[in-house]
Amino acid sequence: MTRTPDDAAGPVGGGPPARGLARLRASGPREESFTSRLRSPAVAARVGVALGCCFGLAFVTGLISHYAQLPDPPVPFPTSPSWGYRLTQGLHVASGTAAVPLLLVKLWSVLPRLFAALPRGLGQVVLVGAERAAVGLLVASAIFMLATGLLNVSQWYPWQFSFRSAHYAVAWVAIGALLVHVAVKLPVVRAALGSDVDDAGLDRSSATAQGALSRRGLLRVTWLAAGLAVLATAGGTVPLLRRVSVLAVRTGEGPQGVPINRTASAAAVDVAATGEAYRLDVVRGDRVVSLSRADLEALPQVEQSLPIACVEGWSAQATWTGVPVRDLLDLVAAPAGSAVVVSSLQQRGGYATTRLPGNFADDPRTLLALGLSGEPLSLDHGFPARVIAPDRPGVLQTKWVHRLEVEEGGS
Numbered sequence: 001m002t003r004t005p006d007d008a009a010g011p012v013g014g015g016p017p018a019r020g021l022a023r024l025r026a027s028g029p030r031e032e033s034f035t036s037r038l039r040s041p042a043v044a045a046r047v048g049v050a051l052g053c054c055f056g057l058a059f060v061t062g063l064i065s066h067y068a069q070l071p072d073p074p075v076p077f078p079t080s081p082s083w084g085y086r087l088t089q090g091l092h093v094a095s096g097t098a099a100v101p102l103l104l105v106k107l108w109s110v111l112p113r114l115f116a117a118l119p120r121g122l123g124q125v126v127l128v129g130a131e132r133a134a135v136g137l138l139v140a141s142a143i144f145m146l147a148t149g150l151l152n153v154s155q156w157y158p159w160q161f162s163f164r165s166a167h168y169a170v171a172w173v174a175i176g177a178l179l180v181h182v183a184v185k186l187p188v189v190r191a192a193l194g195s196d197v198d199d200a201g202l203d204r205s206s207a208t209a210q211g212a213l214s215r216r217g218l219l220r221v222t223w224l225a226a227g228l229a230v231l232a233t234a235g236g237t238v239p240l241l242r243r244v245s246v247l248a249v250r251t252g253e254g255p256q257g258v259p260i261n262r263t264a265s266a267a268a269v270d271v272a273a274t275g276e277a278y279r280l281d282v283v284r285g286d287r288v289v290s291l292s293r294a295d296l297e298a299l300p301q302v303e304q305s306l307p308i309a310c311v312e313g314w315s316a317q318a319t320w321t322g323v324p325v326r327d328l329l330d331l332v333a334a335p336a337g338s339a340v341v342v343s344s345l346q347q348r349g350g351y352a353t354t355r356l357p358g359n360f361a362d363d364p365r366t367l368l369a370l371g372l373s374g375e376p377l378s379l380d381h382g383f384p385a386r387v388i389a390p391d392r393p394g395v396l397q398t399k400w401v402h403r404l405e406v407e408e409g410g411s
């Protein structure tokens with residue numbers, strides 16, 4: 001290892017003279033203590049642009065995911081293309097993952113700014129203080145977004161708050177702080193991008209030490225790290241990448257070729273209720289049609305190839321057989337466009353009931369599925385019956401369905 005003066009805590013010898021006062025004042029590192037040429041606006045701007053693109057893509061796809069999960073969206077979420085949500089949520093997780101190494105390099109490259117001395121004069125102090133507070137908010141919210149996102153992808157919830165509301169609320173803080181930051185830094189960014197990466201014109205005066213890596217080398221390593229981070233998790237969406245995706249959580253095969261998100265025992269499904277005693281109740285007002293699993297199998301069956309696209313990032317295409325939900329609604333003469341409240345036998349955890357908006361209920365591809373991959377559904381995939389609809393977040397593809405209730409007067 002070569003030792004460079006960079007990162008030395010405390011004053012560095014050999015700097016410009018007349019630092020007596022400053023030396024007395026400084027007990028920790030100062031901005032001038034950081035001497036690596038790599039910590040430069042040239043690097044920060046380039047990594048920052050890539051990071052901004054990742055955050056922008058994650059923000060837009062995150063809004064889509066949030067909207068898709070609204071029980072009763074003001075404008076219906078489309079049911080086509082069936083792979084739409086699979087694509088946007090895959091991009092969401094990939095862009096968030098790529099942002100992790102980018103954010104680390106970006107923070108490293110601007111770290112000296114944290115130790116910059118405050119200017120003289122109240123007006124200046126207020127101005128610089130406000131800018132630093134804004135940057136602090138940006139850094140804190142960005143770290144929060146990536147940390148909660150990563151933990152969610154690994155299905156680890158070490159917190160009490162609702163992931164979805166917190167991740168959504170802080171996203172607005174992060175994107176707002178990011179826009180302010182971009183606006184403030186625009187002149188520097190343009191100057192940095194407009195000149196060669198090795199140009200020293202914008203550098204801090206102490207940033208002169210050559211390290212083992214050149215700036216181009218550091219940028220190459222950064223892009224590589226972001227690419228590897230994506231490859232290591234993208235197998236959750238792209239089957240061809242499964243073998244290289246060492247960090248993808250749900251790449252393993254599940255029963256019938258599809259991973260399981262929550263098992264019947266984790267959801268406390270009463271197995272007895274899935275046997276002979278099982279009935280599907282289709283309800284509209286005081287009309288109830290009760291169907292056994294054999295009754296359901298006797299109805300005309302339809303086969304559909306539709307993906308399960310989990311909010312947590314994995315997805316899988318599968319062949320489902322079952323009865324179109326709309327055919328079941330016809331049994332109680334539900335008007336076209338009727339929304340349906342779907343209830344599960346599950347006794348523990350969220351998503352025991354979900355709402356199927358009218359456009360999803362009417363889509364002929366939306367099934368109450370009885371079979372998967374040419375076999376009856378396994379218990380963990382939702383036996384005796386489950387919802388599978390096109391372009392829908394996995395979390396709303398309710399398993400162990402025992403009741404479909406038509407909403408009156410709704411859409």
Ligand SMILES: Nc1nc2c(c(=O)[nH]1)N[C@H]1C(S)=C(S)[C@@H](COP(=O)(O)O)O[C@H]1N2
Nearest residue numbers: 259260261262310344381394395397398399
């Ligand atoms: N009743 C019920 N249905 C559910 C869930 C659940 O917890 N309870 N999990 C959902 C989630 S988050 C996903 S991604 C899909 C996964 O379906 P699979 O386990 O059959 O792959 O089921 C959905 N259906």
Ligand SMILES: [Mo]
Nearest residue numbers: 310311394395
């Ligand atoms: Mo999910």
